[in-house]
Amino acid sequence: MIKIGIPVFPGSNCDRDVEKVLTTLFKVKTEFLWYNKEKISSDYDAIIIPGGFSFGDRLRSGIIAAHSPIMDEVKRLAKDGIPILGICNGFQILVESELLPGALIKNDSLKFMCKWSKLIVKNNKTPFTNNFKLNQTFSIPIANGEGRYVADKETISNLQKKNQIVFQYQENDNPGGSFESIAGICNEKGNVVGMMPHPERVFEKLLPKMGLPQDALKIFGSLTNYLGKSMILKTKIRRGY
Amino acid sequence: MALLTRSELKYLKQNLNRNPNVLEKEIVAAEWSEHCSYKSSKKYIKLFPTKGPRVLVGPGYDAGVLDIGNGYIITIHIESHNHPSAVEPYGGAATGVGGVIRDIISMGTRPIALLNALRFGPIDKNMYQEKSKWLLKNVVRGISDYGNCIGIPTVGGEVEFDKSFNNYCIVDVAAIGHGKKSNLISNRADLGDLIILAGGLTGRDGIHGASFASKKLESENRSAVQIPDPFLEKLLIEATLEAVNKKVIKAIKDLGGGGLSCCLSETSDNLNKGFEVDLDNVHKKYVNMNPTEIMISESQERMLYITEKSMFPKLKNILEKFGIMYSIIGQVKNHRNLVIKNKGVIIAKMPSKLISHAPLLDRKFKIPKYIKKLKRKNEPKKPNDLNKILLKMLSNINIASKKWIFQQYDQEIGLRTVIRPGYSDSAVLRLDNDKFVSLKLDGNSKLCYSDPYQGTLNLLSESCRNVIASGASPVGIVDHLQFGNPNNEDVFWTFRESIRAIVDFSNFNKLPIVGGKVSFYNETEYGQIKPTPVIGMIGLIENEKNIMTQHLEKDQSIFIIGITEENMGGSEYYAEVYDLENGDVPSVNLKHDRIVSKTVMNLIKRGLVNSIHDCSKGGLAITLCEMAMPKKIGLQIYLNKIPNSCNRTDFILFSETSSRFVISTKNPDKLKNYLNKIKGIRFGEIGTSNDSGIIRFYDINDNNKKIINLKMDTIEREYDKINEIMEN
Numbered sequence: 001m002i003k004i005g006i007p008v009f010p011g012s013n014c015d016r017d018v019e020k021v022l023t024t025l026f027k028v029k030t031e032f033l034w035y036n037k038e039k040i041s042s043d044y045d046a047i048i049i050p051g052g053f054s055f056g057d058r059l060r061s062g063i064i065a066a067h068s069p070i071m072d073e074v075k076r077l078a079k080d081g082i083p084i085l086g087i088c089n090g091f092q093i094l095v096e097s098e099l100l101p102g103a104l105i106k107n108d109s110l111k112f113m114c115k116w117s118k119l120i121v122k123n124n125k126t127p128f129t130n131n132f133k134l135n136q137t138f139s140i141p142i143a144n145g146e147g148r149y150v151a152d153k154e155t156i157s158n159l160q161k162k163n164q165i166v167f168q169y170q171e172n173d174n175p176g177g178s179f180e181s182i183a184g185i186c187n188e189k190g191n192v193v194g195m196m197p198h199p200e201r202v203f204e205k206l207l208p209k210m211g212l213p214q215d216a217l218k219i220f221g222s223l224t225n226y227l228g229k230s231m232i233l234k235t236k237i238r239r240g241y
Numbered sequence: 242m243a244l245l246t247r248s249e250l251k252y253l254k255q256n257l258n259r260n261p262n263v264l265e266k267e268i269v270a271a272e273w274s275e276h277c278s279y280k281s282s283k284k285y286i287k288l289f290p291t292k293g294p295r296v297l298v299g300p301g302y303d304a305g306v307l308d309i310g311n312g313y314i315i316t317i318h319i320e321s322h323n324h325p326s327a328v329e330p331y332g333g334a335a336t337g338v339g340g341v342i343r344d345i346i347s348m349g350t351r352p353i354a355l356l357n358a359l360r361f362g363p364i365d366k367n368m369y370q371e372k373s374k375w376l377l378k379n380v381v382r383g384i385s386d387y388g389n390c391i392g393i394p395t396v397g398g399e400v401e402f403d404k405s406f407n408n409y410c411i412v413d414v415a416a417i418g419h420g421k422k423s424n425l426i427s428n429r430a431d432l433g434d435l436i437i438l439a440g441g442l443t444g445r446d447g448i449h450g451a452s453f454a455s456k457k458l459e460s461e462n463r464s465a466v467q468i469p470d471p472f473l474e475k476l477l478i479e480a481t482l483e484a485v486n487k488k489v490i491k492a493i494k495d496l497g498g499g500g501l502s503c504c505l506s507e508t509s510d511n512l513n514k515g516f517e518v519d520l521d522n523v524h525k526k527y528v529n530m531n532p533t534e535i536m537i538s539e540s541q542e543r544m545l546y547i548t549e550k551s552m553f554p555k556l557k558n559i560l561e562k563f564g565i566m567y568s569i570i571g572q573v574k575n576h577r578n579l580v581i582k583n584k585g586v587i588i589a590k591m592p593s594k595l596i597s598h599a600p601l602l603d604r605k606f607k608i609p610k611y612i613k614k615l616k617r618k619n620e621p622k623k624p625n626d627l628n629k630i631l632l633k634m635l636s637n638i639n640i641a642s643k644k645w646i647f648q649q650y651d652q653e654i655g656l657r658t659v660i661r662p663g664y665s666d667s668a669v670l671r672l673d674n675d676k677f678v679s680l681k682l683d684g685n686s687k688l689c690y691s692d693p694y695q696g697t698l699n700l701l702s703e704s705c706r707n708v709i710a711s712g713a714s715p716v717g718i719v720d721h722l723q724f725g726n727p728n729n730e731d732v733f734w735t736f737r738e739s740i741r742a743i744v745d746f747s748n749f750n751k752l753p754i755v756g757g758k759v760s761f762y763n764e765t766e767y768g769q770i771k772p773t774p775v776i777g778m779i780g781l782i783e784n785e786k787n788i789m790t791q792h793l794e795k796d797q798s799i800f801i802i803g804i805t806e807e808n809m810g811g812s813e814y815y816a817e818v819y820d821l822e823n824g825d826v827p828s829v830n831l832k833h834d835r836i837v838s839k840t841v842m843n844l845i846k847r848g849l850v851n852s853i854h855d856c857s858k859g860g861l862a863i864t865l866c867e868m869a870m871p872k873k874i875g876l877q878i879y880l881n882k883i884p885n886s887c888n889r890t891d892f893i894l895f896s897e898t899s900s901r902f903v904i905s906t907k908n909p910d911k912l913k914n915y916l917n918k919i920k921g922i923r924f925g926e927i928g929t930s931n932d933s934g935i936i937r938f939y940d941i942n943d944n945n946k947k948i949i950n951l952k953m954d955t956i957e958r959e960y961d962k963i964n965e966i967m968e969n
Contacts, residue, residue: 010563011472013392017656034562053390056472112385112649143389143651203656204671206785210664211792211872 002028002227005044007074009035009054009065014087014200018050021200025217026224035068044082045227046127047074051088051143051198061104061146062092071097083127083223084192088144091184091194100185100194101159102151108177112145116212117175119167119183119197126166126190127226131218137170138215140197147196148176149185156180162188167195195219244270252600257591264581265589267533269596271499272506275455275761278599281727282759285740293753295716297425303344303495304418305755306425307717309781311674314425316418318344319682319719319777320497321760324458325466326383326412330376334383334412335469336541341416342391343495343544346478349426349485350418353657354670355388357398357414358682358721358775359646362407364638364966369407374967376410377646383469384414385649390471391478395650396658397668399682402638405690405771409458411763413721415682415777419672424485428492430512430547430573437553438501439560439567440477440543441470444526447500447539457726457764473542476563481544489555492547502536504545506579506596512547515593518571519582532583547573609731615691615810621819624891627938627948630818631862634895636959637817638966640859645964663871664790666707666855669782677788679713679780685858686771688826688897691811693735693772697742698829699857702899704778705750706855709838710902712787712845713780718747720757720776725769727761735772736761743774749831755779787845791854793868795932798909799878802916803837803901804923805861805885807892813859814895827898834900836921841902849912853904860895862949864903866936866956873953875933880948881941884923890940890948905930 004022008015019030033040035054054065065071071093078084078099086094094100107113116139121132132138151159156179159165167184174181176196184195199219207214244266245253253261253269261269275281291299297314298306304318322337338355345352359380362373388395393416447467484490494508501523509516520535530538548556553569560567574580579596581589624630634640647662659677660669667681683704689696705715722739725732747754763770782788793799809815810824844850856864861883869876880893887893906912909926916924936956938949 011390011475013390013475013654017654020656052392053472053475056390056470056475058472111382112389112651114651114653115648141653143653145389198653201653201656204659206659206671206788209788210660210790 002045002224003043004028004030005033005040005047006030007033007035007047007049007070009068011053011056012050012089013052014050014198017200018048021203021220025203026220028224033070035065035070037073038069040073044077046083046223047077049086049090049093051090054089054093062089062096065093066096075099078192081189081191083226085128086194087198087200088196091196092146094192094194099192100187101155102149104146105148105150106146107148107175113175114143115175116141117173117197118170120170122168123163123166123186126186126193128193128219128222129166131222131225139213140199140216141201142175142197144176144196149178149182151179159185164188166193245273249273249600256595262589264533264536265591268502268536268589271502271537272596273599274499277499277503279759280599280602281604281761283601285737286757286759288740288744289754290747291754293717296753296755300754300756303347305717305719306348307755307779308422309672309674309676312422313672313674314350314420314422315678316345316348316350317415317719317779318756319413319415319721319758321411321413321721321723321758323411323723323760323763326380327409327458329466330379330410331383332466332469334380335387335471336467337412337414338384338387339469339471339474339541340497341414342393342474342478345416345418346481347426347493347495348418349424350420351482352393352416352478353419353655354417354668355393355395355414356668356680356682357384357395357412358684359398360401360403360406360411360686360773362404363402367404367407372408378967380410380412381646381649387469387471389651391475392654394652394654394658396652396670397662397681398647399684400643400646401684401686403686403771405686407767409763409765409770411723411773413682413775415719417678417680426485426490426493428512430492430514432573432575434491434547434549434573435553435569436516436518436571436573437546437548437567438523438543438570439546439565441473441540442526442566443523443535443538444540445530445534445538448534448537455762457762467539467541470542476565477542477544480559480563480565483559484556487555489552490546490548494545496543496545498539500537500539506593508545509579509593510597513577515574515576515578515580516571517574517580517582519585521584522568522570524566524568532581532588536581604727604733605730606733606737607730608734615823616825617823619821619823621821623889627891627894628951630891631949631951632955632959634814634817634859634863635866635956636962637813638963639813640863641962642960643963645967659788660711660790664792666710666791667780669711669788677782677785679708679711679782680777681707682775682777683707684773684775686773687816688811689739689774690771691822692826693738694742695826695828696811697739697774698746699827699899700774700776701742701746702829702834703855703857704776705838706902708778708780709842710789710791710853710855711780712789713782714842715752715778716781717753717755717779718776719755720774721760722757723760723763723770723773723775725764729769732769739772739774746831750835789845789850789853791852791868792871793852793874793905793930794872795874795930797851797905797907797930798926799903799905799928799930800912800924801856801861801883801901801903801927802841802922802924804898805883805887805893805896805901806898807887807896808898809892809896812895812897829899833921836919837900837902840919840922844904844912844915847915849906849908849915850904851906853902856901856903857897860897861903862894868903869936870953870957870960873934875931875935876928876937877931878928878938879941880938882925882927884925
């Protein structure tokens with residue numbers, strides 16, 4: 001059975017949401033990994049760093065978490081090619097850990113923003129996007145105050161050259177004011193992905209009734225597809241996640 | 242700082258049989274403040290019906306508890322933080338959120354949602370508009386930073402602007418908790434149990450906060466405002482719930498108004514046990530704090546736990562895992578006193594019951610003169626261009642979209658939010674037993690000023706309709722009664738009228754009051770606020786098929802249920818267009834109101850409703866625009882089909898008559914068949930929806946003239962007024 005580790009820091013607050021999606025919709029095993037764990041076993045198939053306000057966003061969002069013991073282990077797994085996804089604060093932590101380039105700063109509105117946006121898939125080769133078509137668009141909720149992706153020119157051009165931009169916001173809707181409308185990126189190898197929007201929040205099955213589609217679940221569907229082991233998963237994939 | 246009144250001091254001396262010392266006087270003064278003791282209101286709130294088949298814990302505890310079946314409960318609480326927010330809006334509003342959340346975890350339940358009801362002076366067309374904008378901006382930022390950080394979604398709310406809130410603001414926050422009935426904290430204690438204070442350091446912030454809130458707002462006493470730390474609150478939530486799950490806590494109480502004084506005396510009295518506490522053990526921010534400061538500090542993010550000695554190591558492990566500071570401050574005793582020591586020396590000793598039961602007051606009241614004056618009719622001239630008037634109404638900040646506000650709140654975290662702001666009249670959240678809770682806060686100070694009895698009834702009726710419109714059945718009420726100075730006989734009369742309305746409505750509909758608060762002294766140097774009762778209605782949805790939104794689609798028939806009457810007093814129409822307050826407010830006929838509500842609930846259950854919206858603030862024209870906007874739907878509405886008793890067209894469009902719903906359906910014939918069989922229901926099939934994106938109203942009596950003809954983007958532009966004001 002697939003086993004996914006969910007690092008939890010003091011102040012993480014999407015940990016239980018990620019767990020709920022993975023265990024109820026994708027029937028995989030999950031384990032919470034408390035931030036001060038110095039050693040984790042190597043049998044995790046993937047790591048998902050959830051959103052929240054780790055250490056109360058003190059000093060700078062993600063930075064204290066990036067220096068906690070568990071992140072040394074996450075770095076080790078990343079090196080081994082294990083798929084790693086950082087969502088929202090998780091993305092900020094990956095950036096502060098230098099597993100991903102660039103920085104996330106305050107939205108240009110200077111406000112926290114909670115709304116639904118549309119993303120475009122720019123790289124469908126990662127473990128978290130292989131169920132999407134290239135340039136496919138899908139709706140997803142965002143909820144952040146510091147989601148504006150910035151980087152120097154060289155980094156941006158490298159990201160473009162090496163196909164490391166995974167998700168972009170649609171042209172007229174770049175909620176935080178990210179450079180190149182970036183919503184998510186990956187490392188050169190493609191196994192580490194960070195994104196500001198919250199795919200786990202399309203869990204509610206009544207969303208379609210409210211006119212909000214659940215395509216964003218394909219991010220988790222892609223992962224289980226990539227790891228592709230369990231039979232139950234295959235039925236899930238057929239259902240369209 | 243004034244302490245106790247002369248008669249209170251006399252009462253205290255008599256009961257102690259000696260002179261109290263300075264510390265004892267301070268402890269008692271904190272607990273006997275209006276804020277903590279309800280000394281002016283207790284007599285009246287005792288009249289509330291509080292029992293019901295679902296009510297496990299009613300008012301008087303940290304939060305009300307409702308049984309929702311299958312071994313699950315929901316808890317609910319509402320609080321205000323008006324005085325602090327008026328002085329320091331960011332910290333005041335944020336700590337308001339923190340306080341209400343700790344009440345929910347005190348019951349052993351996880352907070353699953355927050356709502357807020359906010360009131361400010363007008364942010365446009367007013368000489369204080371810049372101050373009001375500053376207050377609004379920072380109150381919203383305070384709520385947003387705190388709620389988002391602790392990871393609890395803010396799913397709904399309500400905002401009102403009125404001149405009587407100039408230089409002031411009303412910040413009400415409600416929270417819902419959810420959990421297993423078996424984890425409900427039973428609150429018991431035995432001899433020798435440990436009393437543990439956990440969380441933030443006790444400092445000098447919030448000293449005399451409760452007394453500050455129990456007086457008119459004169460000086461900007463910033464040291465009485467508490468400092469928020471949402472990160473610590475988040476750790477307290479997780480640690481408390483872990484301790485509850487592991488059953489290592491026997492009683493919990495959060496520290497709020499009045500600090501340790503109120504917390505210790507109330508808990509000791511509730512448990513029927515004595516407490517012996519040594520202040521030297523309290524973890525403090527400053528070493529040189531004196532006992533009085535420690536006892537009345539309102540430093541935030543603190544919890545009191547009572548646990549058995551044998552369980553303590555487990556609790557200690559949990560607190561240490563989260564890095565939460567704590568101290569064992571004392572022990573449970575078999576006497577019934579609160580004994581305060583400092584380094585082993587007794588410095589205060591009083592019966593807990595005496596401290597926690599202030600002598601109640603009998604306030605005088607009289608009907609205010611303005612009430613009669615407002616009854617005088619003063620009918621304004623008829624308007625010529627109703628298109629212009631409708632656009633003016635849509636841009637009225639009391640009606641315009643509140644998106645600028647709710648977009649700053651995380652609405653979805655926790656994966657329970659089914660209906661978020663802007664989709665229906667109330668928020669809907671998924672519960673663990675596959676049922677759904679619906680919640681809405683409502684207030685309307687204009688109506689309650691003109692007629693506090695009918696105004697409050699209107700609110701109660703509206704909040705019921707709001708949860709019904711989301712597909713729920715109302716199951717309980719929380720209230721927050723906010724008034725000016727209770728020494729003012731006029732103010733106290735309005736308070737009594739509001740109480741009378743709640744008692745009548747609650748009794749008639751058999752809806753229990755499960756929690757509430759009273760806040761007096763909401764006055765500034767400019768005068769008293771308008772009476773501001775805020776009602777929170779809790780609804781339960783048993784079947785997900787019944788969940789409804791107000792999002793209208795094309796090719797449906799539109800119906801209004803209920804009759805539109807000509808009671809324009811206190812309406813947004815009179816206020817916005819004519820600057821008028823006169824006239825009778827809509828009156829609620831309880832019997833008719835119940836028939837309408839029951840009928841609509843049945844229509845929803847029968848699957849005959851496709852979208853639905855309560856008809857209230859701004860009237861029918863606004864209701865229809867709000868239904869059409871989300872999907873840019875066009876409308877054809879025929880005025881002659883609207884059951885009404887109005888002499889004027891504009892009154893039909895903007896009257897705020899109670900007990901009305903607008904619904905759309907794909908099955909007009911079935912719906913009519915059903916409605917025709919119900920006695921006492923008036924309804925009309927008033928038009929249809931289409932995909933033109935144009936709103937058209939026709940008046941047959943006026944040559945079938947198009948009295949309203951507006952494009953959707955014009956409507957949307959006006960409706961976005963608050964965003965425009967706040968961003969410029």
